[in-house]
Each structure stands twice: as C-alpha cells, then as structure tokens.
Amino acid sequence: AQSVTQPDIHITVSEGASLELRCNYSYGATPYLFWYVQSPGQGLQLLLKYFSGDTLVQGIKGFEAEFKRSQSSFNLRKPSVHWSDAAEYFCAVAAGDYKLSFGAGTTVTVRA
Amino acid sequence: EAGVVQSPRYKIIEKKQPVAFWCNPISGHNTLYWYLQNLGQGPELLIRYENEEAVDDSQLPKDRFSAERLKGVDSTLKIQPAELGDSAVYLCASSPRLAVYNEQFFGPGTRLTVL
Numbered sequence: 001a002q003s004v005t006q007p008d009i010h011i012t013v014s015e016g017a018s019l020e021l022r023c024n025y026s027y028g029a030t031p032y033l034f035w036y037v038q039s040p041g042q043g044l045q046l047l048l049k050y051f052s053g054d055t056l057v058q059g060i061k062g063f064e065a066e067f068k069r070s071q072s073s074f075n076l077r078k079p080s081v082h083w084s085d086a087a088e089y090f091c092a093v094a095a096g097d098y099k100l101s102f103g104a105g106t107t108v109t110v111r112a
Numbered sequence: 113e114a115g116v117v118q119s120p121r122y123k124i125i126e127k128k129q130p131v132a133f134w135c136n137p138i139s140g141h142n143t144l145y146w147y148l149q150n151l152g153q154g155p156e157l158l159i160r161y162e163n164e165e166a167v168d169d170s171q172l173p174k175d176r177f178s179a180e181r182l183k184g185v186d187s188t189l190k191i192q193p194a195e196l197g198d199s200a201v202y203l204c205a206s207s208p209r210l211a212v213y214n215e216q217f218f219g220p221g222t223r224l225t226v227l
Binding site: 004009032036041042043044045046049051090092098099100102103104105 | 115116152153154155156157160168203205213215216217218219220221
C-alpha cells in the first residue's frame with residue numbers, strides 16, 4: 001500500500017523568505033502526487049498535482065513542486081512567503097484505486 | 113458556485129450519544145467522500161460513494177458508524193453510540209466522478225467533541 005511521510009512537523013519562516021516542505025512517498029509504481037493546504041477552520045484546498053510529464057509542477061498561490069523518482073520525493077517550494085501562507089500543508093499520494101493517502105502534515109508559521 | 117457544504121460545523125456531545133453529520137456536495141459531483149481527521153494527522157478515508165453506491169467502505173467502523181447517500185446527492189454520516197476516541201474533524205469531499213486525476217473538493221468539516 002502507498003504511504004506518505006512529511007518529516008517536518010512544524011516550520012517557521014520569515015515573511016519574504018523562501019519555503020520548502022518535504023514529502024517522501026512509498027509506492028511501487030508511478031504515483032499520483034498532490035499537495036493540499038488547510039487554513040484554520042477551512043477545508044483542504046488543492047495547491048498542485050503531478051501525474052506525469054514535466055517533473056516541475058506549478059500550482060496556485062505561487063507554489064511549485066518537483067517530483068524526483070530517484071529520491072521518492074515531491075517537495076513543495078515557494079520563493080517568497082506571505083503572511084497568508086501560514087497554514088497546514090498536506091502531501092498526498094494516490095494509487096490506481098483512487099484512494100488518497102495523506103501525510104501527517106506540516107504546520108507553517110510565518111513571522112513578520 | 114457553492115462549495116461543499118457541511119453541517120453542523122461544531123458538535124459537542126456526551127459519550128454514548130448518537131450524532132449525525134450532513135454533507136451537500138458540489139452540484140453535479142457524482143463522487144462523495146467522508147474522511148476522518150484526527151488532531152495532528154492527515155485525513156483518512158472512511159467511505160467513498162459513486163452516486164448512491166458505496167464503492168469503498170472498508171475503513172468504516174461498521175459497528176458504530178453508518179452512512180447513506182440517498183438519491184446520490186446529499187450524504188449523512190452517523191455515529192451511534194459515540195465514544196471518546198471519536199473526537200475529531202469529519203471532512204466531506206466531492207469530485208466530478210471517480211477518477212484519481214479528478215480534484216477532490218473539501219468542505220470545512222465538522223469538529224466533533226465527545227465528553
């Protein structure tokens with residue numbers, strides 16, 4: 001079965017600084033990979049997804065992620081964070097049965 | 113276009129009481145999901161519907177949990193009786209149809225506290 005590991009429980013970053021969130025997945029075949037963001041009291045919103053093709057994927061809100069098969073990773077990046085990026089971020093993987101398996105999430109705090 | 117609607121947003125009950133959550137998916141979305149999100153964890157799938165048919169309920173604790181999606185639109189998730197360990201956020205999501213590449217749109221969730 002597929003699984004996802006997000007090694008960082010909590011990251012604090014200064015406003016305007018760059019951000020990188022790590023995600024490692026476990027799946028035997030080519031996975032479908034997703035990043036979601038959850039703001040307090042809100043549902044999850046899809047930031048970006050990877051199915052095939054270009055390994056650098058652009059998403060909403062200025063986020064991008066890079067799929068690295070050799071490292072089983074799908075790390076999320078943003079060049080310059082805004083205070084509104086403070087939220088919880090979830091990486092997820094889906095296998096052929098359409099079931100999403102989520103990581104435990106990374107909480108991002110943005111300091112002024 | 114309205115998103116996924118869930119009610120209530122918050123619910124506090126005593127253990128052994130029943131509780132029900134309601135979800136109205138995005139109009140036209142055939143696939144509906146119920147997820148359980150424990151504190152500090154990612155969502156875990158409880159049940160998935162394709163129209164009115166539950167196509168995956170393998171993770172639903174059937175001794176106390178039940179769900180229905182009459183007419184293939186709204187859905188209700190019920191717990192009877194609730195236990196302390198059921199305190200969590202219950203998320204509903206929908207997608208146009210059952211396909212991994214289809215984005216799942218999530219509602220705001222119902223936060224359940226069992227005392």
